[in-house]
Every structure is written in C-alpha cells, then in structure tokens.
Amino acid sequence: MSIHVALTHITHYRYDRLVSLSPQSVRLRPAPHCRTRILGYSLNVQPAKHFINWQQDPQANYLARLTFPDQTRELRIEVDLVAEMSVYNPFDFFLEPYAQHFPFNYEAGEARELAPYLTQLPATPRVASYLESIPREQASTIDFLVALNMRLSRDIRYLIRMEPGVQTPETTLSAASGSCRDSSWLLAQLLRHLGLATRFVSGYLIQLTPDVKSLDGPSGPAADFTDLHAWCEVYLPGAGWIGLDPTSGLLAGEGHIPLACTPEPSTAAPVSGLVAESEVEFTHTMKINRVWEAPRVTKPYTEEQWAAVEKLGHEIDAQLQAQDVRLTMGGEPTFVSIDDPDGAQWNTAALGPDKRSLSIDLYKRLMAEYAPSGLAHFGQGKWYPGEPLPRWSLNCYWRRDGEPIWRTPALLSDESNSGASHDTAQHFLRTVATRLGLSPTFVFAAYEDAFYYMWKERRLPSNVDPFESRLDDEGERKRLMRIFEHGLDRPAGYIFPVGRDPAGERWQTSPWFLRQERCYLVPGDSPLGFRLPLDSLPWAAAGDFPYINPPDPTQAFPPLAPYAEIRQQLREPHAPNSLPAAGAVAVADDFTAAQIAAAEIEETRNAAAPTSDVPTPARRDDVDPTRRPKLRESAGWVTRTAMCAEARNGVLYIFMPPTGRLEDYLELVTAIEATAASLSQPIVMEGYEPPRDPRLNSFRVTPDPGVVEVNIHPSANWDELVKRTTHLYEQARQSRLTSEKFMLDGRHTGTGGGNHFVLGGATPTDSPFLRRPDLLRSLLSYWHNHPSLSYLFSGLFIGPTSQAPRVDEARNDSLYELELAFGELPPAGRDCPPWLADRIFRNLLTDVTGNTHRAEFCVDKLYSPDGPTGRLGLLELRAFEMPPHERMSLTQQLLLRSLIARFWQTPYTPPRLARWGTELHDRFMLPYFVERDFADVLEEQAAAGFPLRQDWFAPHFEFRFPKYGEFAAPGVDIELRQALEPWHVMGEEGAPGGTVRFVDSSVERLQVKARCLAPDR
Helix, strand or coil, rough: CCCCEEEEEEEEEEEEEEECCCEEEECCCCCCCCCEEEEEEEEEEHHHCCCEEECCCCCCCCEEEEECCCCEEEEEECCCEEEEEEECCCCCCCCCCCCEEEEECCCHHHHCHHHHHHHCCCCCHHHHHHHHHCCCEEEEEEHHHHHHHHHHHHCCCEEECCCCCCHHHHHHHHCCCCCCCHHHHHHHHHHHHHHCCCEEEEEEEEECCCHHHHCCCCCCCCEEEEEEEEEEEEEEEECCCEEEEECCCCCCCEEEEEEEECCHHHCCCCECCCEEECCCCEEEEEEEEEEEEECEEEEECCCCHHHHHHHHHHHHHHHHHHHCCCCCCECEEEEEECCCCCCHHHHHCCCCCCCHHHHHHHHHHHHHHCCCCCEEEEEECCCCCCCCCCEEEEEEEEEECCCCCHHHHHHHCCCCCCCCCCCHHHHHHHHHHHHHHHHHHEEEEECHHHHHHHHHHHHCCCCCCCCCCCCHCCCCCCCCHHHHHCCCCCEEEEHHHHHCCCCCCCCCCCCCCCCCCCCCCCCCCHHHHHCCCCCCCCCCCCCCCHHHHHHHHCCCCCCCCHHHHHCCCCCCCCCCCCCCCCCCCCCCCCCHHHHHHHHHHHHHHHHHHCCCCCCCCCCCCCCCCCCCCCCCCCCCCCCEEEEEEEECCCCCEEEEEECCHHHHHHHHHHHHHHHHHCCCCCCCEEEECEEEEEEEEEEEEEEEECCCEEEEEECCHHHHHHHHHHHHHHHHHHEEEECCCCCCCCCCCCCCCCCEEECCCCCHHHHHHHHHCHHHHHHHHHHHHCCCHCCCCCCCCCCCCCCCCCCHCCCCHHHHHHHHHCCCCCCCCCCCHHHHHHHHHHCCCCCCCCCCCCCCCCCCCCCCCCCCCCCCEEEEECCCCCCCCCCHHHHHHHHHHHHHHHHHHHHCCCCCCCCCCCHHHHHHHCCHHHHHHHHHEEEEEHCCCCCCCCCHHHHHHHHHEEEEEEEEECCEEEEEEEEECCEEEEEEEEECEEEEEEECCCCCCCEEEEEECCCCC
C-alpha cells in the first residue's frame, strides 16, 4: 500500500560575470543500496552545452562528472525523481551469531575491508567522557544501537546551521547542539571508537503528513516535506549497512533516500568542483508532490470518493424507506490493545490484566455519548467450557423515550476505591428497604462457608501455607488467600430478600428460614448474589413457586412511567425508635427476629402513611411474611429473589435481583440511586440485567479470546450508521485500542476477531426477515453463487471448521437439502408464520458439528420457539473480519443495504444452486478469481440501480490480498500476492484437563500472476 511522490530539487548558482567551471562532481542520484524503490529519475543541467559521464566512486555511489567547454553565467542542476513510499521494516534482518551481542569483533577479512570506516579521530576530553558513560556490559546489539541512537537524539539539540562544513565531535558535545550532519558525524565517531564500522550518509529525507494523528508524541509534519539530510550507517555482520538517524533517534526508513555514503563527510557533498573568482548568488529549492496513492487502511478513500459513497447511502436509504423494509443494522466490532499487541490477552486469552480497564475506559466514552442518563451495569457474560470463571460484561441501558434511568453519573463508580466496607453495604440495603416501604430487619449478613474452607485448609499439604503462592491451581490459591485474609467470621456481604407479590401490586420481603443460624454462601469467586443458598429455602409447590418468566418480545408494551413519577413512589428513609443504629448487627436477646420484624413492619407502615395525594398501592394483609412454614407446607409466601450488597476492594457492588417486568427493575434502580445520593456513596451495579424489552436500548463491551468486543446498538438509517461507526472507532483509539495488528512475519491483519453484522428491525415484528423470509433465501442463494462475498471480507481462519463456514463447506449434501427447504417458503408477499424460517433453516445453517452459532448465516436469534431470547427477528452475518478503518466497515454495510434493497424489490431465486465442488477451494482462494467474481456482483448491483464502484472496495482487496512484490523480465511481468488457505482442524491430543484440537495454519498459499509468459518455458 504505497504512495508515489515526485521530488524536485533545484540547485542554482548565478555568477556576476562569465566564469570557467572545472569538472563538477554531482552526487544527487539515489545510491544502489537504496531500499526505497525509485520509479523514475532525471538530471537536467544548465548550461545545456556540457558533457556528462556517469561513474561510481570507490564506495559505489553514483557520481555524475560534468564537463563544461565554454564559460557561463550560471550553473543550474535540477533533479526530478519519483519514489515509491512503501513502508518497510528496518529490523528485517538476522545477525550472524557472533554479532548478536555487543561488544563483538569483526572477522579478519571484514576488518580489512571495513578499515576506512573504522578510522577514528582523537578522543578529545568531552568525547572521551561521553564514551566512558556508554555502558559496555554485554547486551543485544540491536538494543544497544537503538538505545545509543535515542540517547544522542536527546542529548544533542537539533538546529539549522547555515555555515559550511561539519563541526568536530568535541564542538557538538560542548554546544549540545548541531545540525543533522554534526550529530551524524558525532555518532559515527562514537561507534568507531566502540569498534563498529560506520559511514557518513548524505541523502534526501521525505516526510509525509500522517493519515492518523499520534496519540502520544509528535504526529509528524503538518504538510508533506523534503530536504537534504544526513545520517550514518553502521555495518552489522548478517544485516549489512543499517541506517541510524540521530536527529530523530530512529532507524532509517522508507523516507531516507541515500545519495552518497562515504568514510568522511567531505566526500559526500552533493556538488563539488571549482569555479573562477566571482560573486555568486546561490538558491536552493525543493518540493514534493503526491502523484499517486494506493488504497490503504489508514486512508482508504479520498474525500471525493467518500462523498460519492455517502450520496449512494442516502439514495439506498430512500429506497428502503419507500419499500417499508424497516431495516436496522448493528454489529459486533472487536479491538485489541495498541500497547501490548503480543500479549496473551490480545491473542488467545479471553481475560487478562489490562483488558477490563481498557474496556471500562471505552465504555465510559460510549456511555457519555449515547446514554449520559443511562444505567451502567457490570454483569457476568458468557461462560465457556474450560474457563474457570464466567467472563464479565459491561452493559449500558437507556430508555428509548428519552427519560433518564439514572440522573447522577458520579454515583456510578468506575471500580475505583471509595472506602466502602461491609458496614456500608448493610446500611445501604437497610436504606433501600425503607425507601421501598419494607422493613429493613430482613437485611441479613452472608458469610463464606467456614466449614468448607476449614476442610480445604486441612487438605493442604502440611508444608504449604495458604497465604503463599505454592498451590498448583492459581484460582484456588487466590481464592483461599482472599478468604483467609478477609476472615471467616466477618460477613462477606448482605442480603435483602425483595420481590413483587404474586399479584404484582407491591414489593414484599420475608425471612429466609435457613436451616443454619447463619447464611453460608456457595463457595466460589462469583459475586455474592450468584452464590446464594437458594436450595436451602423452604420448599414450595410448583403451583406456588414464584417463577420469573421473561416477557415475550413480540407483545405490545405500554409506555413507561416518567422518571419523576417512579421517584415519587419511593418513601423517604425513616428510622423507627426500635431500629438499631445504622451499621449495628446485634438485636435484643429477649425478642425474636420475627417479633422485631412485625413491630418494624407496623411502625414502617405508620411512618410511610401517605401525607399527600400520591396514590398508595393496595396491600394484602392475609399473609404474615414472618411466619415460619410448617413441615411439608408449601411456602409460597417466602420471597426468593434478593438484592445483595458487597464491598470488594473498597468498592460497593449492588447485586440486582431478577424481575419479570422492566417497570419493576426501573423502580429498584431508582430506589438504589436515591439511596446512593442520600449516603453520597458511589456504587457498581451488577447481577441480573433488565428484562429484554423494546423500550430499552443498550450496548455492551465484553471480552473474547484475544479481543474486546463491542455489541453496538442498531442503527435505523445510513446517517446513524456512519455517525456511530465513526465515533466507535475514534473512541476506541482514544482508549488505546486499535482495529489492526501485525503478525510475526509483518503481515498486516485485522484484530483476529470478527465484525459480525446483525440485521433486523426495531422490534421482532418489524424484522424484514420475519415479514419476508424470501429475503433470507435471496441472501443465502446469492452468497452461495458468489463465493467472493464469503472470502473477500473474512478473516484468516476460513474453511469447514472455521467460525463461519459456508453451507457447502459444512456438508456435501447440504445444497440439495437447502434447495428443498427453499421450496417450503411461501412466495414473496404471502403471509408466513414467523417460526417457519427458523424451523426450515435451523438444521441446515450449521457447521460440521451441528453448531448453529458457528455458521456464515446465524439464525439463533431469528425466531426460535424455544424461548423469548431467540425470538428477536435478528440475522447475524459472521463471515466478516474486523476492518482496520471505519469507512471500510461502512462500505461493507452499504453493500449489504444495497443487496437487501435489491432483493426486497426483486427476489433472487435461481432454479439451482451452483455446485462448486473442489473449485471452491481451488479457484476462490486466489485473489484473481475473487476479484473477477466480485466485479460481477458490482456489475449486477449497478444494473439493478445501485452503482457501487469497484475502487470503493480496492482497500479491502489490498488488505485481504497484500502484494508481496513484482518484477519484470524481458517481455514478462510477474506479480506475487498473498492468497487464501483453509485452516483444517487436526486430530485431538491430550492436554491438562481434557483434549484439544489444534488448527493447522502451517501452510500458506501464494498467487503468482504472470503476463506474456511463454507456456513452454
């Protein structure tokens, strides 16, 4: 992904009289070892009457020797060249074994040949002192050189010095300043005194404005820039001459174009020669222009291109709206760390030490944009086999009607220590109980199971201390240390049983009547609310058990009450005389807990009697919540859901109980916020999430192996899609998360995670795939007949065992069955039950193991009759890798929107699906065939009225199939590009805790494209 730049350098001497010129030596042609590819070069000299002889000096630099037969009034030398600015890795080399650590000695033959580059000036006092300060302990040669180069860039201040010549190293060190040629000659002499052959380099420096500004440190020039520059090169056995630029402290890169490399600065002058005595006017001009830019991931489109994309996006929007498609699009983009791309947590591990903190930073930025008055919920995520603990999930919820859920963001902690203790937890829950009009007596302490941990301690080896790190199981070691440091006699947290009464009219609470005197938690590391001893609660018959059923997402939902109305229903905190002080845990010995509870209930009711016109819900007094159930009596009145409070690391965590209705959940949240405000206590909300409800919008940030995944909320139109995608990428970058990384061999890839697109409607009944199942058939058929759609945007892991296999990669006979399934769908426009699409496609859209989630088209959340969480009307397209730039993602989504608009109007129903057979992995693994097939897709879209241009997808093609290089022989052009290679699962092998199956990624495929190659050669 290169940029072609045109450089013009003019050196002009004007004399006040006719003068004679001696032969002039011009060193302004890129040296033979220049790593930056020079596409064109010309040297124009005035006066026109001259002779030129191209030579190579003793160091193999190109030298133009100019001879002028006549006198002249001017000498004008103009250099024009075109350079291909393509990034290369300056560390791409391997040193000889004896040179891998400094200090080292050159071999005898090398030392003889390098003698001119080892010549030293006398070590003057400051030079000797500086040499003494350089550490001589054995170190990696590369690390030593990088450190010395950076140190010199800090110690010597750069300045523009117009005086001729080069300062001595002593002068440069004394002034602590110098031009580029001064600091380069200083570094060359230091390295020679250290025994390293070094040469002085004069050349061009090209600096282009960056596409993306740096997060830390300088971002480079504000405009494209070029000038003559100096640096030095050190000879390393196995690597050759390596450029070091002490002005910047960096290694020489593609912007350093060497012109002359010599042992002494005096022989590297751009122009040298004699002139007769005269007055001279000297001018020097340099300029640079970009003549061509390859599509690249940092700047995939010009502004003109993007304006055309935006225009088509709005046109497709208008067509979707006119056809009443009601399409919404969300996604699951993934990101990795900028600072630790090689860490396990950013390659293979789902969890890691920095992943949560970076995710919280991104979460706060997104919440500030979309839900400043929303609810922050830090809950549990997925729990996969083999992982010791569930993953976390940072969830944000806000109301679609614009009403706030939580008014005071400062009371939502970011998990920083606020000094909370277990007394804080008890007092908090007692205050919440009072605000809900319930007795705070039923708030009780929960303890870690002392008997279990005493048993665990007794089972430890006699010579192992549980406080030491000598246990094999890291999780068990940390758990035991945490429990024993906290103390088994201290409460782990507090529990407040709370729930709606069977009629749903009011809140209720009750004792739990546990067998043991104390409430002992289930051993584990999860939050307290997930470890409650619910099996020990009194038995209740199935008919009396208060099951909580999630609401049907297809039902009609009434508007939610305004925030102010919910807040008005709460009671102000009231402390009856019989209540113990906040934080106390003891009660009088001559009263039972039930008696105290009954007294508090009565007193709380009297204190909470309405004093205004606020309506009070009717209460049922026929059940005494403090009554202990009799033997074999169904205890249906016992409240079995609970709010919990737990102080961990100085942070107060409030565990939310499950609720069947969103209205109940919001009322509990409002009571918690009011309590947090009255106590000035920041909290973190965890536990159960709000019931899934179309009146709420949400996003979440979760960990996945090697990445952080953001489940962004859906967008209903193109403008929303552009704004949210652009904002997400930028905020992730500000959080030091990126959408790209580099493999060990330097290949540029995405995050390694997906960028799955989720298509649906605002509600399940609005979903275009439930209203028109033939739309799903059209997409399936078109994707199958055009394999470029499966492979152009996918990640490296493709094939039958990948995360998103094609239908014909999973089973050989699936195409015939899929054609039969298509026949069961009603024609477009005819009524269709919403469950039909799920039943037809569920067993066909799977991987080879039958996993419905690991499929190119995932229908898990379309309309599964098995439960409401699967009846969301959503189709997930999983064969999309995370693109490195937001505009590349948006063009992918534009393609999807255009296909949906096209197939909504004209369904794609081929009589028979293509049987690709082995051609699938023979032809379409090569970029040539992918490009040709995708060109057919764009041509068909243009014919249907959606003129997507091929150059809009050139960045995707270059990113997916990077060009390794090209060369030309007489009459033959050869191009090498990365191709695709399916990764297959190998046989299972034994591993600690079970078996594993490795993926074979050892083979890579390369496309060799030849033009005009004779077939018989």
